[in-house]
Amino acid sequence: MKKHYTFSTGETIDADLDDLRRLLAENQQYLDNYEEVYSSLEDDDYIARGNGFCDRKYSDDFIEGQMEKYAQRVKEINGWIENDERMDAHQALKLLKEGNARFVSGQLVPKDHYAEDRLKLSEGQHPFAVVLCCSDSRVSPEILFDQQLGDVFVIRNAGNVVDEDVLGSIEYAVEHLESPLVVVLGHSSCGAVTAACQGGELPGHLVDIAKRIKPSISMDCCIDDNARCHAEHMAQLVRENPIVEHLKVTVMGAFYNLASGVVEWM
């Protein structure tokens, strides 16, 4: 579908994503050649020899201005493409659900292109989702959502608790990496939730983790229901974060079943 775009120079175009890519390629080529054309100009005889400048005279200022204009144009088209390709929370959630279905069925997408991905990703990251989950070795989000390098921004600690450091990481991901979706993922048989449910004396800093889980605990519920409740409670804390709220980021609680591999969404 074509959209209407306005350049900062005032020109307008109607283009779809393919048109934008073509325009970008054309203008980038123009810009590359421009250096060559510009440096080939002879003193006091501003005749450019290519790219539409044939047989016409241009002043130095005009040529500098054109260069700036094309640089700006490339920047704008790049931005439009990036915006169009940035997904929303609905699409991000769909990818996670589809990935988990592949994981459950064992029909995983091939992972034989890491070398290529590494090169591409060394220039930057645009993870489409943030996942806060337990450090439990059986709950690896990239694996259970069948995602690739660079797809998911992962924050982990025992019991998937929300503290200042976690909120800072989430703020970074939603604000600077523009991830549209945050998932707080609890799981079955969680040791941290079990410890919080059992109460009693806990050694060292486990006390701090339990302290953040206890408000979610109901003695009438089983461990797994408490883990569900805790994930949703942590999701609510993330929703109340001013940056998350301001950017209208979607936050969802979820629960991973260790035996079946299925992620339930709340």
Ligand SMILES: [Zn+2]
């Ligand atoms: Zn756990």
